[in-house]
Amino acid sequence: MIHVLLVTFPAQGHINPSLQFAKRLSKLGVKVTFLTSLSAIRRMSTTSSTVDALINFVSFTDGYDNGWSTDEAQNFMSALRNHGSKAVEDAIRAKREEGHPFTRVIYTLLVPWAGQVASHLQIPYFDAARSDEVIKLPGLPVFEPGDLPSFLFPSNTNIYDFALPTLSEDFEVLDRENSPIVLVNTFQALEPGPLSVIDKYKLMAIGPLIPSAFLDGKDPSDTSFGGDLIQKSVDYVQWLDSKEKSSTTNAKLIQDYWRTGVNVRKSEDGGLVKADEIERCLEIVMDGGERGEEMRREARKWRDLAKEAAKEGGTSYVNLKTFADQVLGADTTRY
Template sequence: MGMAEPKILLVTVPAQGHINPSLQLAKRLIRYGVHVTFMTAASAFNRMNKTSTTTQGLSYATFSDYDQGFNRRTADLNHYMAELRRCGSQALRELILETRFDCVVYSVMLPWVAAVAREFHIPATFLWNQPASVFNIYYQSFKGYEKVIENGVEDPSFVMELPGLPPLCRHDLPSFYIPPNPLAFVIPTMKEHFEILDEETNPKVLVNTIDELESEAMEAVAKYNLVGIGPLMPSNPNETSFGGDIFKDWIQAS
């Protein structure tokens, strides 16, 4: 009797910059004989430029948000994120009860995925789809360097010294730190990510980088096991076997 096929649930936030790298990770895992269930919000899934052929080793699942579309200009973003958490958590629990998963991988802005996975004693791994340097900035901002970053935000000429990073100025920070920030939920959600990671011993974080390029930034986050898996992008720009483009139809119709 052969070994059961490993099954991984990959949950990503419904945004193009998260869907594409997540699909690239899924593609790599499938090559190693892993079955991947790709889960995102129905609003994004319904717009994805999915291929007509079935990809062996890949299946899809969705959770409800604004299934018919989401208008950033008129929607209440805080309400949207709260609904994303509520509906997503419920759908995730139902899916886990139906299907055996060996591991859950979740993207940025979805810390509740890790909490649900723990309810079922399933290992959860955080996927960071940006460079390690950006991860390090957020990490240091919650680990004793809050005042340094506050000074940098208030004074454009102030030079910030953070572990594992070159000297930084205000324009080097993630835009979510710079007022006015319409996405006020981002920083608290990032903090929640780190709080969840801190509950584990040496948790593994998959980072969209190459170790040799950002070794200092990765070593500065010694509390976590940062694993470079980048670049999470197609080796062939014309490769479309996985689809994933949620804006293609909109662009072609414009």
């Protein structure tokens, strides 16, 4: 049986789609060992009836089993690398000694060391400004600095300071390989440009990675995303309130590219979003006027296209099946 090791960064936006990915592989007859830190496993639905028997959960302690605070980010990333690298190596060696070695190692962003360990042990692996400036990226609309995530700016030091060096390392690991495969949580119709312009990587859209009950409806009982890693504390809410509004790339794409929402505008005196601006946006969305109707129409279109991509014969379904058949060596003809 094909058996993959799936190494996941212990954060909400990585854990949930990774678990959906593991479920889809298991439905194609692929056995998955899901490896992440103990702090994440504790908050995941690993015993849910929707979790396939072919998925095995393995955890390791990163020294922050009860989570980590914002001022511990750098130390946490260092500890995660040290403990995580050993956990990956131990898992690979243990399966070899059992006579059932992993076929492949698959890992998410922010854990490039998983690929490095896999390479060292000879296991194939895959990786899953100024205000007047504009940013041009292949296959995407033109961005202004305010459209980018706030942690990209040197002036904005916060808990995500570790992200840029780690993301850079992700690409360094990929660049050592010849046409590496990167699995992307999107679907072809949603982002055809970005998926086609990068020749050096083989991008395979396999999304959206959400429970079946909300997508193809094949398994109505599959409603669990996997876990809630966010502890709803007063400190967290205060931190969230301190973040700049309208500072993410998603806002730009949602308003101007997919046209399913409206972006709030910051005031010029301090960069805050005022009540009347929130009211303006709500009126546009809820009023039933021409713009609001367009957004609802576009939302229905993207919903239908997402379902189309995920169903049998759809682009994401075909990509995942191709990955399982041709890359992992699975026989999915029975599924």
